[in-house]
Amino acid sequence: MGDDAGTTRMTVDAHGEPWPDPKLEALPVELVPIARLTVAGSPRVGGADPEHIRVLAGTSTVFPPILVHRPTMRVIDGAHRVHAALLRDERQIEVRYFDGSEDDAFVLSVRLNVTHGLPLSRADRNSAAEKILHAHPDWSDRAVAAISGLSDKTVASIRRRTSAEFPQLSHRVGRDGRVRPNNAAAGRRRAAAYVQHRPHARPREIAEAAGISVTTARDVRGRVREGLHPVPAGRAGAGTAERAADAGPEGGADGALFSSLRRLRSDPSFRHHETGRMLLRLLDTSMLIAVEQDRLVDGVPVHGTDAVKQVATQYAQAWQRFADQLENRGRMFG
Known part of the structure; x- marks a missing residue:
């Protein structure tokens, strides 16, 4: 995985993009035992690439700090570096922490690995876009496309294909951060x-x-x-x-x-x-x-059936009284 940066929380940046600003380099670096980390939940559907790990392990380059989700200790960016460090018989690695939610951590992981390092495959990006749509159904196709490295048409197709699984919302959040109605x-x-x-x-x-x-x-x-x-x-x-x-x-x-x-x-x-x-x-x-x-x-949810029925009945009675008054008025002037 790559070596880009972001903030410790999800924001809307100057261009209205719903992902963190590139400020991770300003965060403190800690030396953390590799045994405390987990690489589960990566956007890479097939897991880490063994050949890429061997190439990294064979270099003499000092790895830059990886990015880790502090609440879960899951590696957001740098799983290949973790595996390479283990091949080098290293037991600790430099870490910068991200303190946002798990959904935000996944979005950041996708964003970083689309733009640098070993690129995500097309299948990885499609799968990532689907997961982001599940977590953020109100985000626009263009916003999700920019994060996942896909076209907005591809994201729209994924949304349509899995639409039964998503809440049907009346609005979307666009790349400029503005909320707009779906129609x-x-x-x-x-x-x-x-x-x-x-x-x-x-x-x-x-x-x-x-x-x-x-x-x-x-x-x-x-x-x-x-x-x-x-x-x-x-x-x-x-x-x-x-x-x-x-x-x-x-x-x-x-x-x-x-x-x-x-x-x-x-x-x-x-x-x-x-x-x-x-x-x-x-x-x-x-x-x-x-x-x-x-x-x-x-x-109508089951628990609200009686309440909605009562209100609907009262409205129906009000409309009926209105109709009766109109009928009486018609007779007076008929």
């Missing part, structure tokens, strides 16, 4: 909710609150004020309910619901006053019950 529709919906509570907020304030661009925030604010849905029809990444409502009736009860909602959204009588726009937003949100009911039910 634009999620950010637009957050912005719309913010505008609803703070209708006079400036676009920059909305953008910062929702994690979207100022231009998008300005567009969402305008759409909300006009009573339009914050996600334009046909927008890539729109949620299921938005796509269905914009597409028109598909047949059956849901199709009739979509058609009715679409007509309401195009009615100026609703769009041109605040209460009407509020009602349209509530109806849009409730559309999810029609189109995502099975998924929503599956997402």
